[in-house]
Amino acid sequence: MVEPAGPSFTFEGRRYPIPPGGTVLEALAADGLPSFQRSPRYHRPRAPLCGLGHCTGCLVRVGGRPNVRACRYSPADGDVVSTRNAWPSRRFDLLAAFDLLFPSGIDTLRGFRRPAWARGLYQAVVRRLAGFDGPPSPDAASGPVDPPTVRRADVVVVGAGRAGRAVAERLVAGGRAPLLLDRGRSAPAIPGAELLPDTTVTFLPPPGPADPPFSLLGFTEPARGLWIRAREVVVAVGSYDAALLFGSNDRPGVLTADAAFALDRPGAAPAFRAGVVFGAGPRARAVVERMGDRIEALIAPGAVPPELVRACSDAGIDLHPRSLLLAAHGRRRVRAVDICARARGPVARLPCDAVVLAHRRLPHVPILFQAGARMQWRPEPGAYFPVADSSGRTTVPGLWVAGSVAGPSTDPAADGDRVARHLLAGGPAPGAPPASLPSSPAEAPPAPPFPGEMDGYYRELLRLPRRGRWVACPCEDVLLEELEAVPQRGYRGVEVAKRYSGLGTGLCQGRYCLPDALLVLSILEGRPPADVGYITQRPPVVPTPLSALAALDPIAATDGGP
Ligand code: FES
Incomplete structure (x- = not known):
């Protein structure tokens, strides 16, 4: 290949030109949807989900600095970008054996009881696995260089x-x-x-x-x-745009409408060529209108409004109203999805290379x-x-x-x-x-009627046989089975579910797992989502280097500062 003449960065031994003002993701997306890394516990391939800087689908290491979001980082000339959550390489990761060895999930919180002599070793290994990358290198950890x-x-x-x-x-x-x-x-x-x-x-x-x-x-x-x-x-x-629960919902190629729009840039290779859209509201319509030539089918949890029916008809897009999205297929990225009509219709398989989630805006x-x-x-x-x-x-x-x-x-x-x-x-x-x-709570406005459309959708979906891993929390690789185990063990409420399973403790701070987890727990606990609660939000609510906090002078802040 031709080496870039201007400013460039290196990713896995190959040099990439730096687009003016662009990010690592934009540079690598010139070849299509990039898959940067492996997931923390099961080492499943992951790719950008949100395109907004909120998920953990694009984490890379830049020099000695871990967990840099490729969709937000503008590389400097000479940067070395890599991924560390795989061995020996991102494409061929032997640690992906954990995906096969633990079909019911790795218990990283409680360890196993017997044999007692192996407990320490087990916990040391799984705790090493349950996290992204290693610490920063000493030079990268030197902290803020600008005065606070x-x-x-x-x-x-x-x-x-x-x-x-x-x-x-x-x-x-x-x-x-x-x-x-x-x-x-x-x-x-x-x-x-x-x-x-x-x-x-x-x-x-x-x-x-x-x-x-x-x-x-x-x-x-x-x-x-x-x-x-x-x-x-x-x-x-x-x-x-929200995420969605279904089998293998973490496969590269499953992305939100936010990400689809962010990756749809002039000069870049399309992130997908034959996708399916999930949703039937204004957001799904926007996807159809902008990318209709790359959409094969629209799957809707409920009815499809007439104007969207017309837009799909004009673009030659198949319609699947009132349908459940059961599972994605494909190892390295989505190759097909299984769907069925609600009320136990037959299962149909739709070939596709992406699932664009455009059903809920949160x-x-x-x-x-x-x-x-x-x-x-x-x-x-x-x-x-x-x-x-x-x-x-x-x-x-x-x-x-x-x-x-x-x-x-x-x-x-x-x-x-x-x-x-x-x-x-x-x-x-x-x-x-x-x-x-x-x-006061007694004066709060009356709660709107319950339930909503996705509540009924999940009630039906969760009763069906499953295939593939259902990832309830992509940041921490928490499975739906682990979430379901919480009420089965007698615990109630999403805060307890977080502490028990680790769900909601990742870098997205629950944005992509909590909305669906609340619906699932509400169904399992038999009470409205508002009663299931919300996790305690402690500062900082966005990842912030400890060095940035340590450099602040609380006395100056209290007194008004300089
Ligand atoms: S794609 Fe970069 S954080 Fe989600």
Whole structure:
């Protein structure tokens, strides 16, 4: 092959040109959907699931730095990118024998009881397996090189998508100077607002009676810790496409609509050529309209609306309404899926090279749980949303929500503008709950009707015979059987399920496993998902180097800093 002439990085001995401003994933996706790594326990091949920087499907090692997300990392000239969670190589991994040796899962938490003399060895081996990669090399572990920053801000806007930008623009027009934080690196600047790109943030500690009441801990890639004190915070972090439970649901080629859109770039080889879409809402329609020439079939858990029927008909896409997705087939990537019509229809096999998940759009809620906002389960789409009034005020004084994190939104920019207008008009005084919002559980608004569509879907699906591994938590390789064992052993609630199985403890912080785990536990425990609860969100809610935390000066932060 021709060696690149310009800036390049090396992956498995081959040099790749660095696309301008592009990521490792974008560079490697020029050849199609890349599979970077193996899963932690069973060493199953994994590939990007989300394309957003939230899953663990694209972790690589860059030089001595482990667990770098290829979809977010812009390589530097000369970088050496590798994968370590395989031996001897990513493509031929002898450790994949664990996938065959432990068909019912590896018990990494409790070890086995007999013979007692082998218990220590067993635990040493499985604990070594139950994790990604090794520690950073000494040079990579040297920590932040930039001095930590302590900031005070009038209003912090978290998220620079359409809603967050509309909030910031309206605040600037109203004479405020918001600080806008965004995980991405390419959000355009807004005159009058300060934009910090590549920045993740968490509440530390939950908002209290101090003035200013909000203390936020941020981390700006690659090496700056950030402590922010703010009077008001607007959370506009948006939503994402959910994962789905079925056999071999972790196979390369199973990806969310977010990832399908992220990988669909000019000049790149298509991530798939003959995919199936799961879903029947606006998101599935967007996939059909943009990639209809590469979609073979649409599988819907319920009815398919007429406009989507027409779009599929125009694109020559087969329709499978009211169907269950049973299993994916293929060793290195998806080659086919098994489906059946609901109410025990016959099983049909559909050849395909990808499964695009576009059935549920869920809000990014960990930061809101962590801020102490009251949350409420909504059966459609099957997720927790913040309790907020029409102006965007939450139950935490000074904390606002805007856009699709607050609820399904058809016009996030208009939502953001509306929230900012209310904020400018004057929010509640610090320490006083908003008048129109409940201040105790007894006053909480009535729960919406239960159950939702995916609840009925899983009730039917879980009764059927299974094939392939059903991975309930891809980050930690926790199987559905392990989740089902929790209520069988007499434990109740998702927090206990997390502690028992390890589900929800991975790098995605439960984004891709908890929504379905809540539905499954709700079915098994015989009570609504809201009663199953949610896992405790402790700071930080996004991965943050310990060195970034250690470099912060708490006294300077408390006193307002420089
Ligand atoms: S594909 Fe990179 S984190 Fe999900």
